[in-house]
Amino acid sequence: MIKTNVAGSALSVKERVELLNNLAAGVATTMVPGTARTTLQYTISLTRIWEQLLEEIAPRPDELTLDIGCGFGLVNLEIGIRFDAPSVGCDIVPEFIDGARVIEGHLRSLGAISSKATTMFGRGDICNLPYGDSSFEVVIVREVLQYLPDPSVAIREIFRVLKPGGRVIIEDLEDALYIVEPPNPASFSFLHDAISRLQKMKGGNRNVGRQIAPLLYKGGFEVTKVSTLSEGDFVDESSASFERAFVIEQLMSAKSELIESGVVTGEQFEENINDLKSQPYNPQFRMNGRIAVQARKPS
Ligand SMILES: C[S@@+](CC[C@H](N)C(=O)[O-])C[C@H]1O[C@@H](n2cnc3c(N)ncnc32)[C@H](O)[C@@H]1O
8 A cells, every 4th residue: 555745744645545535525515516525426437547546647746737627626636635836726616616626625634745745736728728828847637639620729828827847737538548347238328428519519528648659749738658547447346336326426416417418318318317226236347448548848
C-alpha cells in the first residue's frame, strides 16, 4: 500500500479515498441533486484513472498547475496531498467550485494538505479562461473535451495560459475502448446509447480520445507521450448492488433532458429503466480505456 506523507499523519491511498469519499458525500447532500452529485460519484469511481494521470504528469512543488473543468477539485486536492504542489482549479459550474472549497476546508482542517500546497478554485470556461498569458507550468484537463462543440478553441486557450516549455496532459473518453463480458442487458445499452446521442446533439463527442493528439499538434504543441489509461475490473456480486444503484441514479439524473430533447420518449425511458432495475447483475469483466496525451509548449 502506498503511503503519503501528509502534515502530521500518513494516510494510505485507500484511507485517503475513503476520507475524500465521506467528505464529498457530506457536501453532495447539501447540493442540488442531479448532475453535481453523480459527477462526484463518477469522479471517485475513477480514482485509479486519475491517479495514473497524476503519476504521468507529476507536478513539482515549484510548478503551478491549472486543472480545467476541475469538478469538485479532487485532482487539485490530490496534487496538494501527494505532490505538495500548488494548483488552481476552475469549472464552468459554480456549484462544483463551492463544493471544492468546502472539501478543501475539511482536508486542511485535518492537516491532510500542507500550507505550501496552496489551492485556489474559481469559475472559468475552458474556451475563455480568466487567466493571463503564460501563467502556469502545468495544465490538466480530464474528461472535459468530450462536451465541447469545438475543442480546438480550448486547445488555443491552454496554449495561451501555459508558460513556454510548460506541460499539458489531456485525458478523455474513447468509447471504442469499452469492453464488457458478458454483454450488458439490452435496456442498459439502449439508455447508454441515448446518453451518447444526447451528448452528440449538444455538440459533444464520446470518441474524442482519438482526436486529442492531432488537436494538440495542430495547436502548436509538441506531443511528447500518448498513453491508454485503462481500468480493467472484475465486478463481483458484492459490488453489484452499489454499481446498479449508481448507474440508475446517473440515468435518472439525465431523464428529463433525454425526454425533453426528444432522444427518447417517456415510455421508452420508463420501459428500459424498469427492465434494468429488474435485471440480475451478473459478475462482469469490464475495461474502460481512456486516452491521455502529454504535450509541451515550445520554449
Ligand atoms: C466529467 S466531469 C470531470 C471533472 C474532473 N475534471 C475530474 O476529472 O474529475 C466534467 C467537468 O467539466 C466541466 N465543464 C464542462 N464544460 C466546461 C467548460 N466549457 N469549461 C470548464 N469546465 C467545463 C463540468 O462542469 C464538469 O465539472
